[in-house]
Amino acid sequence: MAQAVCFLFLLPAATVISHLVPVAATARAEKMVAAPSPLPTSPPPDCPDTCGDVNIPYPFGIGEPCSWHGKYNLTCNHTFNPPRPYLGNTEVVDISVESGEIRVRTPISSLCYNSSYDYVNTTLTFHVELFLISAARNEFTAIGCNTLALLQGLKYYSGCISSCVSLVDAAARDSDKCNGLGCCQTSIPENLDYIAVNWDLTSRGNTSDNPVWEFNPCSYAFVAEKGWYQFDLKDLQNSAFVRKLGDRTVTDVPVVLDWAIRADGPYCPPPIMKDGVIGEPTASACVSANSHCVNATQGSGYLCNCSTGYTGNPYVIGGCTNIDECTRPNDFPCHGVCKDTDGSYECNCRAGYESDGDPKKNPCRPKLSSLAKHIIGITVGASILFFIILGTGVCYMLKQIEQKAKERELEAIERKNGSERLKNVKTLILFTKDELDKITMNNSVPLGKGGFGEVHKGTLSDKTEVAVKASNEVTQGTLEKFVEEVEIQSRMMHRNILKLLGCCLRVDVPLLVYEYAAKGSLKDILHGKHNDQQREPLTLRSRLDIAIGSAQGCLPYMDPVYKDTGRLTPKSDVYSFGIVLLELICRRPAVDGENILVKQFKSVYEQDNTGRVFFDKDIAEEQDIPILDEIGKLAMKCLNENVNERPAMASVASTLVILKDSWEEKSQSSSSTSIN
Structure with missing residues (x-):
């Protein structure tokens, strides 16, 4: 050791x-x-069980005959008051x-x-x-x-x-x-x-x-x-x-x-099976009924313990006695009537009472008759149903109040955005914000973004593709102008101008719904990147069609504000259309940084009486130069600073038609000559 x-x-x-x-x-x-x-089973009856204030339980004893085989012998020293037990000199x-x-x-x-x-x-x-x-x-x-x-x-x-x-x-x-x-x-x-x-x-x-x-x-x-x-x-x-x-x-x-009991083997003997059931391990020193053997916590040997529900001394016959659990409610709780049994106790609710589960853990309450239970169940169910209906009604009323308040707020926003005037425009569809969110799938397909705002693609219920424009801001000062522009655009019926289908006025910044231009705008086609291989150049025929269509369509849609005089005249839009003609034949933007197309073209035209150096090379073929010269000449007439010397828009349109017909005849004659 x-x-x-x-x-x-x-x-x-x-x-x-x-x-x-x-x-x-x-x-x-x-x-x-x-x-x-043989091993002793109990001390002699005349053995003292105390020494002074100390209890002496068997297998200990005062004197060898009173202890377990004399090995747990104590002496009681009576020279002290009260006496004191000793183990040897200790x-x-x-x-x-x-x-x-x-x-x-x-x-x-x-x-x-x-x-x-x-x-x-x-x-x-x-x-x-x-x-x-x-x-x-x-x-x-x-x-x-x-x-x-x-x-x-x-x-x-x-x-x-x-x-x-x-x-x-x-x-x-x-x-x-x-x-x-x-x-x-x-x-x-x-x-x-x-x-x-x-x-x-x-x-x-x-x-x-x-x-x-x-x-x-x-x-x-x-x-x-x-x-x-x-x-x-x-x-x-x-x-x-x-x-x-x-x-x-x-x-x-x-x-x-x-x-521990160390003279009777190093460990507890194995438990004995009785009637097919393995019992608790026992040993020779565990002589009391309802006791069992446990191994020592330190060293060899064993101890004896009373079984569950019993207390006392397992080393003497009859030493383990039943615990009266009913007298110890703190250790063995019972919420009903307690009845002690051998090794355990019973706990039941008294007559007329019942418990949810074990009354040892859950309290007992008065037992109700079947009729009372039904009445209580119906009452509770009716109360729950009443409160559900009441709660549902209150929630519905609050929801209605909230919806009405929101509707009044939206109506106020709608009136602010000009609904009183725009609702009379029969060609204009008034969309709600929820409808546009569904049409654009919550703005999931963007088409463009710039200083004006954002544009998103959408699809109406009839599969018509549209473009929804959200402006950055519409102030109170510009709101009147916005309403007027919406009224004018809603009346435009021109094949070369995107049609305004409707708008949404129940938002802080109104939303406009246009037809969707699948091929892009004229600006995209004319002034897009030259290295864009996916976009084919606009042919001369297409450009003439655009010019004629634009001229024919401009008569009823002149600008209401003339920048110089502030008065609207029949020649107000002729000047602007002259710029469009230059853009069509030159494929250059009207303003490109510090370069102004009108000034550049006029400067060359006044010297050479032609602007061929500016013609778009994609259409400036030799046989087409004459008609391009005529269009350039017509553009210069439109850009005359003297308003009275400008041609009328109707004259411009008819001139373009004559030029187109003449060009087509020459093209057909040229084709026939080539075939022959």
């Missing part, structure tokens, strides 16, 4: 460790005695049959000295057979300054160090944990049945090497129950170790020992 050694060093604070005072605690294997025969404080523990008192080991190095020391030897010092319930403690406590086994070392320079600056405070300042603590190994504590003074030296004697004259070492010791500065100062327990000075400390 493992052997443990504890060394206690008392050293001056300013020197290296050089003086050794060992304190030894060794553990050796307990010697198991042979099993007696005082017994308490014995527990249930936990298999016995609490005893053991002296402490101390060493005290003065300036002349006069010293007083005590030694301790403690050994009890069949008992083991509980490793779980005890701990090793050393108290003092410049102290090293070391537990040594055959294959291990463990220990702790305690030091302090002075009581003011470096020692722990009262009730502090023993963490090395004035005291230290460590665990003890398992299976200890022998403790020897002594002081070796052969290499002590003189007091000049140990100045701590002035404030710490004594050092102590002991094994005690965990939690019993709390640090006190007086333990370092007073040579009497003046801790009080009750009305006597503590010169010994409580130690918990583990006991």
Whole structure:
């Protein structure tokens, strides 16, 4: 079995460790005695069961005949008042049959000295057979300054160090944990049945090497129950170790020992099967009915416990008695009528009461008749239905109020955006915001974005594709102009102008719905990137059609505001149309940065009487140059700064028709000549 050694060093604070005072605690294997025969089953009837204030349960007894085979023999010392039981020379404080523990008192080991190095020391030897010092319930403690406590086994070392320079600056405070300042603590190994504590003074030296004697004259070492010791500065100062327990000075400390039946085999025997059922394990020392065997928590051997529902001493016949659970409601609750049974108890609600489940856990309440239950059920159901209907009605009313308030708000926004005027435009469809969200699939297909706003593609219910335009902002100052433009655009019926189908006025910024131009605008076709291989150049025929169509369609759609005079005349839009003609034959934007197409074309035309250098090379073939010259000439007439000298729009349109017919005849003649 493992052997443990504890060394206690008392050293001056300013020197290296050089003086050794060992304190030894060794553990050796307990010697198991042979099993007696026959085993006693109960103590004699005249055996005392107490000694003073301490109960003495069997297998313990006062005298060998009263203990289990004489191995748990105690003596009762009557020199004290009240008497005290002893296990050998060790005082017994308490014995527990249930936990298999016995609490005893053991002296402490101390060493005290003065300036002349006069010293007083005590030694301790403690050994009890069949008992083991509980490793779980005890701990090793050393108290003092410049102290090293070391537990040594055959294959291990463990220990702790305690030091302090002075009581003011470096020692722990009262009730502090023993963490090395004035005291230290460590665990003890398992299976200890022998403790020897002594002081070796052969290499002590003189007091000049140990100045701590002035404030710490004594050092102590002991094994005690965990939690019993709390640090006190007086333990370092007073040579009497003046801790009080009750009305006597503590010169010994409580130690918990583990006991078990160790002379009847190392473990509990296997359980016995009876009537096909495996019973609880039992052993020869467990003589009481309703008891069973459990293995010892430390070392070999076993203990006896009463079965569930029973209490008492399982080591004597009839020692385990039934627990009357009904007298202990805190431990065994019952919300009804409690009835004790052998090893258990019954709990039932009294007549006329019932419980939701087990009345041991749930309270009992008055039992209702079937009619009462039906009435309550109907009442509760009707109440629930009433509140559901009431809640639904309230929710519906609140929803209606909310919808009406929202409708009034939308109507106000709609009126602000000109609905009173625009609702009379029969060709204009007024969409709601929800309808447009559905048409555009929540704006999932963008078509363009710029300074004007955003445009998204959508599809009407009849599969017509549309473009929905959302302007960036329409202020109160520009709202009147916006309404007028919507009225004008809604009346436009021209094949080359996108038709305004409708609008949404129930939003802060109105939304406009146009026909969708699948091939893009004229601007995209004329002024798109030249390296765009996916878009074919616009042919001369197409450009003539656009020019004629635009001229024919401009008569009823002139600009209402003339930038110079502020008056609308029949020639107001002729100038603008002249710019369109230049864009068609030159394929250049009217304004490109600082380059203005009208000024550039006029400058060349005035010099050469032609603007051929500006013609679009995609259509400026040799046979088509004459008609392009005529169109350029017509454009210059339209761009005449003298309004009166400009041709009328009807004249412009008829001239374009004549030019187109002449060009087509020449084209056909040229084709016939080539074929012949």
